[in-house]
Amino acid sequence: MGIEHQTVFGLPPVEFVHLAADLGCRYIAAVLSGNPVNPHGYPPFSLRDDAALRRRTIAAMREREVSISLGEGFVVRPGSDMRGYAADLDVMAELGVAMVNTVTMDPDLDRSHDEFGTLAEMASERGMQTTVEFAPSLTIKDLDLALAAVRHVARPDFRLLIDTMHLARSGHTPADLAAVDPALIAYAQLSDNTLQQRGTVYREDSINRMVPGEGELPLRDILAVLPPDIVIGLEVPMLSAAQAGEPTEERARRCVQAARDLLTAEALRPPGTLRPLGAPSTAHPSTIER
Template sequence: MSELGIEYQTVLGLPPVEFVHLAADLDCHHISMKVTGGGIYHHPAFSMLDDTALRQQFIAALRDRDVTISLGEGFVVRPAYELRDEAAALDVMAELGVTRVNTVTMDPDLPRSFDQFAIFTEMASDRGMTTTMEFAKSLTVTDLPTALQAVAHVGRPDFALLVDTMHAARSGNGPDDLLMLEPEWVGYIQLSDDTLAQRNPVYRDDSSDRRVPGAGEMPLVEMIAALPPVPVIGVEAPMRSLLAADTPVSECARQAVAGAREVLQAADELRETRARGCHR
């Protein structure tokens, strides 16, 4: 079974040190993290680029609670913006012990986006990190076939896909599509559940109010069983409506982790059943 992590979106802007303690309290020893964040849902904004004291406190909390960062996030290709300008943020990620960073594109120029991915991957590699790229209907790379074009364009073993189960399903990619992926094409998995149909007119607003894994409409067990195994699967389950109903962030995360563990267990059992069937 892959180890379970908690993605930064799940905790809806919680300050970094509090996030580490919450993850460890839930027996999750991997998190995804941004260099800057917060500023939402009554949580203060932070910047580990500028606040060196916070950065050191965060590193100490990671060490003391035996938590690692499984994914560095927040790197976005935008029109007229160069990912070369993210060098300082990558340096901070390296100081935090990050070994994998993720990028997405919101630049409608697809060829330029692909070139930016290649530049960013080289920058990350120079700092000992591998790179993943996420696709979603709300992004320029909307689906799996286009994402695979990006992988082919970059053409490096340290550049692979990040597959978010909700985004993949909503892009029309089911378990049969995921089963066709070669192991080297998938670097990271985010476990997300929701309705198959978008509920909110704005996709990005819709995706900030997901369901507990296993309580939505995504075929999560079959999707995880179809995907190549990865060391860490991060549960990404921001549940804005629960928070608005005065449910503590810690309880939202607890529900997300509990649901995710049941899904991963069921996916492992499905893999084992299929393996036994193949050996008869």
Template sequence: MDDVGIEYQTVLGCPPVEFVHLAADLGCRAISMKASTGSYNPYNPYGYDDFSFVDDEGARRRMAAALKDRDVSISLAEGFVVLPGRNLTDDLASLDVMRELGATRANVVTLDADLARSFDQFAAFAEAAAGRGMQTTLEFAKSLTLTDLDTAVAAARHVGRDDFRLLIDTMHVVRSGSTAADLAALDASLFGYVQLCDAALEQQNEVYRDDSSDRAVPGEGELPLVEILLALPEWLPLGVEAPMRTRAAQGMSARECAGLAVEGARGVLAEVRAKRANPGQAR
């Protein structure tokens, strides 16, 4: 986990090409991205315009050029959501354009109350992604239908593919009741990606998703980030997902917020590396 990427949610709706430049300017070589703003949008306090790589070939070309020019890659394709009455494989155009832009991994979540159906949807999507040379990750959170680590593990075992793994968001894993010890007890091959942020241990807003869009700089909250990262394989790709709506409302730019998040993440990773180098201090 030497490199820090930046997740799309961190930059609060920033236009894609601008996001690429922002990441590169901060020394980050990876970002997460989605094919379009669509209906499952991040918090967008700056009023940025919607975009669609599926419908706008020009936007797709400009994004591809920016990624190449700035030596930035897409570490995670996001926005793939199981919804009641809708199949994940109905939206393969979005998967195709993200693969065209170089993404080698796609993330899925579910808002369908039918978990059995969701599990089958994950399997169908993972097969479609694999056919495009992409891995799949699965995210869980209290705001989603799949709320906890145990259920996520059950989903991964149901799918039964080496290229279908869990995404660990540090806030979501702690808020769902799991610990670093719970993660360490699992087979390392189950994990595929880490989203790093900090937050209070307890939910702060009435609506959980409001907490999701207002997180703390890594290292400034209450989450046991070092312990969590020590429990996970050190080779996992890592993106900082720390949107800060309070700071945005106070006038801080997306670039300034992202800079704080990346700096904090690098500080946490430095502590993790120091403890890995001296195992006697790792507990």
């Protein structure tokens, strides 16, 4: 289990490492600079420019046995060139990042596919894999388009990232996910929400999600069909709770415990039983650590 950077709204990296370890998580997902949405007023940081901060972060990860499972921030935009991310990839490799994630906001799908291939090759040269994420607000809007991108790039180290909110909001069911070759799924991001968009724009819901198990997404059925050997990162930004004063540690603790409850409930469920799709997830008391 990991904690994604959006969940902690710009918490500096050394403190982020300690928070994850304190909550029993082995992984964090990272960006190289602070989150622009910063309700707690955390000081700005730049892993890109601050070598001393990188050294402190690496030391903290070694001390607490936490690693960076996913590096974010690699976006295809109209007219951009993924080769411009070479220095950022060098920093990610220095930090021991296992995978980097990409999305596209370029409406040109063919060009986006080519840029994905360039990024995947550059990441591979530095010992990292690459994932592609889809969301209704992006050019790669759904699972089918993401699979087409994977087929185009045609590399074993370029695979899918499944975000539970984006999966459901793009109209897909757990059965759709079950039909995908598990070898093509490299990473998952877990959160909950309503099935229908609440905000006037998609971004409003993306930064104001729900604790896993408290919304309408069929999380247990999604977890049941995900590969068992991937990192599950908790991407649960809850802007309203943060603005109301709930500390980052308390929000993260609630999400970690809820995710463990869901995973335990899934492990205890008799094989072949499914909840009706769209019914709220129900969690059972956690009896194991993941």
